[in-house]
Amino acid sequence: MKSNMLIAIALLFLAGLAVPARAQEGSDVVTVTVPFEFVVGATTLPAGRYTVSRNASLDASPLLVANRDHSAFVLPTAFDSTKVGETSLSFDQIGGEHVLSQIKTLDGAYTIDNSREAQRLTKLAKSNNHPPANGMTSSGGQ
Secondary structure (H helix, E strand, O other): HHHHHHHHHHHHHHEEEEEEEEEEEOOOOEEEOOOOEEEOOOEEEEEEEEEEEEEEOOOOOOEEEEEOOOEEEEOOEEEEEEOOOOOOEEEEEOOEEEEEEEEEEEEEEEEEHHHHHHHHHHHHHHHHHHHOOOOOOOOOOO
């Protein structure tokens, strides 16, 4: 029974995640608690409470994902101005990592193109799963 629950949880992560968030300080600001480590652009951020915001005076400004100790900028590739009922962050599961893929604000949804990050993480995962090209392996001891 326990293994079935673990499989169900793993499938949920593979299908993508939507983490509930709550808008604060305006319709383009989202405050959310992310319960796992995640990737924004090329930056890995630890689990924690984050604010996502943008400079409303600049049309093509990047989004800032930040908390007190960590931050990362991401430039969305698309914006759908359809109003949404609640705010959220969505993640793709790529190479064993949770990668930020969409930010829903009260003003609409920002989409983030993860194709370059997917290629990088896939290459990294493959390189970590194969022994070195010279056939030597590391045992960790002497």
